[in-house]
Structures are given as structure tokens and as C-alpha cells.
Amino acid sequence: MNATTWHAWFDGATKHTNPGIRGVGGLLKGPAGERIEISEDIGEGTNNEAEYAALMAVLDAAVAAKVQDLIVYGDSQLVIKQVNGEWLINAKGLVPMCKTVRRLMAQIPKVSLAWIPREENTEADALSKKAVGVTGQGPVDRTIWTNITEIAKPFGLSGVAFGKRMDLAKLRESGKPTQLALDKGCALLVENSFGHQVYWHKKLLPAALREAMLLD
Incomplete structure (x- = not known):
């Protein structure tokens, strides 16, 4: 050095x-x-x-x-x-x-x-x-953050099918959000006693898939 x-x-x-x-x-x-x-x-x-x-x-x-x-x-x-x-x-x-x-x-x-x-x-x-006064994650706003299955429903897709598109867009890998997903604000990691719980943004995740031309 x-x-x-x-x-x-x-x-x-x-x-x-x-x-x-x-x-x-x-x-x-x-x-x-x-x-x-x-x-x-x-x-x-x-x-x-x-x-x-x-x-x-x-x-x-x-x-x-x-x-x-x-x-x-x-x-x-x-x-x-x-x-x-x-x-x-x-x-x-x-x-x-x-x-x-x-x-x-x-x-x-x-x-x-x-x-x-x-x-x-x-x-x-x-x-x-x-x-910002955060020493640990507080309650998650469930009007903004949810799971993949719930986000997929309005698009007529299953959680599995939606997840495959996320993988193609490099927003998820091995079931976990990628750094790209975190940078785009699509994913939220909340610490708990088991490690992290993953939540996905209801609006930003579909927007990221549209940007990757993987969602209509």
C-alpha cells in the first residue's frame, strides 16, 4: 500500500x-x-x-x-x-x-x-x-412492499413465471435480490433473527422489468 x-x-x-x-x-x-x-x-x-x-x-x-x-x-x-x-x-x-x-x-x-x-x-x-435514525429496520409498509406472487397477479402471471423474468433481468439470483435490484430500489432486505426477509417494491419491480423489455 x-x-x-x-x-x-x-x-x-x-x-x-x-x-x-x-x-x-x-x-x-x-x-x-x-x-x-x-x-x-x-x-x-x-x-x-x-x-x-x-x-x-x-x-x-x-x-x-x-x-x-x-x-x-x-x-x-x-x-x-x-x-x-x-x-x-x-x-x-x-x-x-x-x-x-x-x-x-x-x-x-x-x-x-x-x-x-x-x-x-x-x-x-x-x-x-x-x-436517518435507523439502528435496525422498523415495520415494513406493506402498501409499498410485498412478495413476488402478489406483484405478479395483476399481470396474469404466477410468482414462478414472474420470478423467471426477474432472473433474466438480473434482478434476482438464486432466489435473492441482486445488487442491481437493490440499486434500483426494487428490493428491501429486512434483518430478522433468521438473517434477512426480502420484500419487493410493487411499482419499481414491474418498472424495472418493463425497462428490460420483459413485461408489457
Whole structure:
């Protein structure tokens, strides 16, 4: 590891609904033991907006600290691939946020973004949840979140048939939501004594399948 390299982690959270109250979490660690924590409530919006805002907050702190060499880690595949120019930005509201991120990155001589699994981003995740007052998941709004079978009914499909389309759209793998599904706000993981309970968004999941041209 380079003796001058800083490392940063970012994460955005929404409080039980998407859109909802947003929080950003960030952590920067310097080579000499420096530690900068970020935990802020930024009002209502979507989870992807929260992820972008968290990345902006981390980069802004790095610029203020005059960091010269930085690696930033996040679990939002969508944000990282959009900023790196690998994915198109379909949501208009994210375009100016992406431009701001790139402008901040341009102020740091050496900077890169790297994706990590959610389970490796625990400190930033805890800071983002702290910002919106979430220490654990509260009651799920069942008017928004439900199971696949219920979502499939209005389309005349069984839960199994609907699930196969989700697999083709890479929204689910081995029965679990993929990172893409989480980034799009289609899935909600609620911690319980057995691990996680999965809920699916009544509107955003069908919208994601339509976007993938797998649902009429």
C-alpha cells in the first residue's frame, strides 16, 4: 500500500421507503491514522440520490483535507459504473449529481472508485443509517412492499413465471435480490433473527422489468 494513499467508503440510506428520508454515510482513513466520519440527514429523495450524495460528501471532505491520492469504495454498482462512464444515466435527476462527482474527482490528483459487496461496507452503512435514525429496520409498509406472487397477479402471471423474468433481468439470483435490484430500489432486505426477509417494491419491480423489455 502506498504510504500517501487515503481510503474512503460511502453509503446512502433511505428510511424504510424509496423515495424516503435520506441519510448519507462516509468514512475517510488517512495513512497517518487520520479518520473523518460523515453522517448527515439530507431530506427526502431516492436511494440512488442518497448514494450519489454520500459519494459527493466523501469527495468534498477529501478535497477539504487536501488529499492527493484516494481510493473510494462503495456498494452501489449503479453509481460507480455511471461515474466511470460504463453505464448510461437514465434518471435525469442523477445527471447533475454525476457531474458534481466528476468535478470533485478532478480536484484530486489521483483518485479511483471501486465496488465492494455490501457486507464489506459496514462502517459507512452504519453511518448512513445513523443519519436517518435507523439502528435496525422498523415495520415494513406493506402498501409499498410485498412478495413476488402478489406483484405478479395483476399481470396474469404466477410468482414462478414472474420470478423467471426477474432472473433474466438480473434482478434476482438464486432466489435473492441482486445488487442491481437493490440499486434500483426494487428490493428491501429486512434483518430478522433468521438473517434477512426480502420484500419487493410493487411499482419499481414491474418498472424495472418493463425497462428490460420483459413485461408489457
